[in-house]
Amino acid sequence: MKKILIVFWMTLIPLAVLADGYQPGDKARGFRLKNVDGQVVSLDDYTSAKGFVVIFTCNTCPYAVAYEDRIIDLDMKYRPLGMPVIAVNPNDPSISPGDSFDKMVQRADEKDFTFPYLFDETQEVFKAYGATHTPHVYLLKKEGSELIVKYVGTIDDNYKDASSVQKTYLADAIDAVLSGANPDPSLTKAIGCSVKYKK
Amino acid sequence: MAERYGGKPHRIRFCYFYTIYNLTRLKIPILFKSLKNCILTQNQHAVNMIIQARKSGILVLICIVFGSLNVSVLGQDSIRIYRFSQLQPRLEHRNDTTYLINFWASWCVPCLKELPAFEEVREKYSDRKFKMLMVSLDFPRDIETKLLPTIAKYNLKAEVVVLDDPDANAWIDKVDPAWSGAIPSTLIYNSKSRSFYEKGFTFEELDQIVKLKLHEK
Numbered sequence: 001m002k003k004i005l006i007v008f009w010m011t012l013i014p015l016a017v018l019a020d021g022y023q024p025g026d027k028a029r030g031f032r033l034k035n036v037d038g039q040v041v042s043l044d045d046y047t048s049a050k051g052f053v054v055i056f057t058c059n060t061c062p063y064a065v066a067y068e069d070r071i072i073d074l075d076m077k078y079r080p081l082g083m084p085v086i087a088v089n090p091n092d093p094s095i096s097p098g099d100s101f102d103k104m105v106q107r108a109d110e111k112d113f114t115f116p117y118l119f120d121e122t123q124e125v126f127k128a129y130g131a132t133h134t135p136h137v138y139l140l141k142k143e144g145s146e147l148i149v150k151y152v153g154t155i156d157d158n159y160k161d162a163s164s165v166q167k168t169y170l171a172d173a174i175d176a177v178l179s180g181a182n183p184d185p186s187l188t189k190a191i192g193c194s195v196k197y198k199k
Numbered sequence: 200m201a202e203r204y205g206g207k208p209h210r211i212r213f214c215y216f217y218t219i220y221n222l223t224r225l226k227i228p229i230l231f232k233s234l235k236n237c238i239l240t241q242n243q244h245a246v247n248m249i250i251q252a253r254k255s256g257i258l259v260l261i262c263i264v265f266g267s268l269n270v271s272v273l274g275q276d277s278i279r280i281y282r283f284s285q286l287q288p289r290l291e292h293r294n295d296t297t298y299l300i301n302f303w304a305s306w307c308v309p310c311l312k313e314l315p316a317f318e319e320v321r322e323k324y325s326d327r328k329f330k331m332l333m334v335s336l337d338f339p340r341d342i343e344t345k346l347l348p349t350i351a352k353y354n355l356k357a358e359v360v361v362l363d364d365p366d367a368n369a370w371i372d373k374v375d376p377a378w379s380g381a382i383p384s385t386l387i388y389n390s391k392s393r394s395f396y397e398k399g400f401t402f403e404e405l406d407q408i409v410k411l412k413l414h415e416k
Contacts, residue, residue, distance in 0.1 A: 062306045062338070096308065132397070133381035154380075157366035160338050169368070189371040191336050193307060194381040194397075 021130010021152075024186035028054075028140050028147040031125045033088065033118035034101070036108040041116045043086070043147070050082035051141040051150070051177060053170070056120075056131040058089045059107045060098040061193035063159050064134045068111050070155060070162055071135075074171065075115040083139075083174050085115040090126030090134070095196040123197050133192030137170055141177050150177050153188030278346065279360045280339055283370035286362055289332060290374060290386065296328040297389040297412045302362075302374075302382050304336040305349040309399045310383040314353045316402040320409055321357050327413055331357040336382060339363050391415045 022028055032042040043052060055071060057064040075085035093100035101119050108117045120126050129138055139151035151173035156165045173183030292298060301317060303310035321331045337346045339361060350359055364370060371380050375395035378384055384397040385405075389412060396408075 062304075132379035154368055157368060159365055159367070161365070164365070167366070185368075188368040189378070189380045191302075191367045191371070191380045191382065194309060194383070196309075 020127075021132070022128075022138060022149045024149055024152055024183075026149045028138065028149050029125075029128050030147060031088075031118075031120075033120060033125065035116045035118055036101075036105045036113070041086070041118055046084065048082065049084055049142065051139065052147070053078065053083055053085045053174065054129070054138040054140060055085060055087050055135055055155075056090050056126055056129070056133075056137075056195070057087050057135040058091050058096070058099045058193070059103050060091070060096055061134045063190070063192050066159050067135050067155055068113075072111070072114055074155075074174075077171075078174050079114070081178060083178065087113070087115055087117045088120050088125060089117065090120045090123060090131055091196040092123060092198060095198065099196070126195055126197075131195055133190075133194050135190075135192060136195075139170065139173050139177065139183070151183045151186050153185075154190030159190065278335075278342055280342075280363050281334075281360050283362065283364040283373070286334065286360070287370075287373065290388070293390050295390070296330055297387065297409070299329070299331045299409065300334055300374075300386040301331070302334050302336060302384045302386075304382060305341065305345040306337070307382050311349070311353070313383055313399045313401075313405075314355065316400055316405050317357065318353065318355060319402050320405050323406065324409060324413065329409065329413060333357050333359045335359055335361045337361055387412055389415060 030043040032040055032044075035041045043049075046052070053074060057067070057071070059065075071085055071087065079085070089099055089104055091099035093103075097103075101121075104117055104119060107113075131138075135155065137151070137153060137155060138149055140147040141150045142148075151170065153169060155168075155170045156162075157167040157169065158165045169185065169188050173186070176183040289298070290300060299317075299320075301310075303314075305311070317331065317333070321329075333355065335346055342361060346359070346361070349355075367380060371378050374386060375393075377395055378397055381397055383399050384395065385400065386393070386395050387408060388394070392412070392415060394408070394412070400408075
């Protein structure tokens with residue numbers, strides 16, 4: 001019976017990690033992380049930005065790869081409007097070797113990423129945000145000195161085919177925030193690759 | 200055949216056709232009886248025909264055996280592709296069986312890591328009222344190139360279906376509201392209770408959970 005209880009409690013641990021993540025309306029922490037160009041990027045550097053499209057993504061997840069071009073398009077469209085994309089790789093390369101910093105540099109170069117692609121080496125950032133899988137989006141709005149979470153979830157409703165997308169959840173949410181409204185829905189879900197970290 | 204043997208006496212024709220008829224119905228004892236009858240007519244031509252028929256009969260048998268083998272191989276090739284509305288009834292059975300639904304994909308490393316544990320648990324409880332369904336989230340274009348080789352490599356005997364329903368936001372909560380969408384994840388339920396796990400399993404962990412669920416009834 002003891003064993004059963006131990007197993008029972010163990011199964012609750014990942015749920016506890018989940019429950020700690022940011023929800024729409026929460027205040028988000030900023031971060032300083034190393035970019036693929038070797039420079040450290042801080043959200044504080046973007047003095048004129050109205051907010052950020054923080055996307056936890058990686059090299060190795062087919063779902064994340066399927067969204068790369070669409071993430072570039074989003075950055076091209078919304079960076080000039082004050083909502084730049086900030087991509088963060090949360091994976092531990094000792095578990096997922098394809099997500100090492102060197103491989104990130106290589107991928108960013110191959111795809112010509114227009115946005116910073118940061119390495120969450122200590123894995124503190126994804127844990128604070130509560131990202132569970134890649135790609136996982138957090139749309140932040142600057143309100144004074146604070147960053148407020150406005151939308152959490154997926155990019156759109158079709159991971160495998162950009163031309164079949166019906167609902168552009170993230171773009172709609174950014175448009176809403178830019179026009180001073182709250183996104184609806186503010187929380188969506190998507191299938192993705194679990195974030196790789198040592199438990 | 201009727202044309203070819205049209206000039207032969209009625210009886211020979213009859214025993215030939217009867218033998219063929221039995222061959223097609225695979226009534227082997229009757230086949231030998233009709234063969235004996237034909238030999239008793241002492242008609243060499245009829246005997247030759249029967250021997251021919253038996254040879255072709257063996258060919259037919261070989262074809263049938265290989266055919267059925269092919270069907271089982273093709274059965275794997277034609278993995279069912281579900282929309283969520285087609286999968287949903289399988290998440291909501293109300294009977295005396297315990298169901299385990301695992302969401303996985305061939306590209307998901309932690310999913311592959313737990314596959315042997317799932318196969319072991321399936322095998323262990325194969326004589327109980329316990330059913331396992333492996334729901335793959337592989338892209339349909341990867342079925343031939345990635346999914347089938349993975350099923351073969353891990354020697355998966357549980358049923359595998361592909362869930363191809365890209366608007367995951369519309370159905371993730373229907374599997375379980377606690378699910379973030381990350382895989383691997385596992386639903387285990389029976390008519391008494393329902394548990395959802397967004398994590399990978401070792402054999403011991405999964406075995407305990409299944410054992411517990413089977414004891415609920």
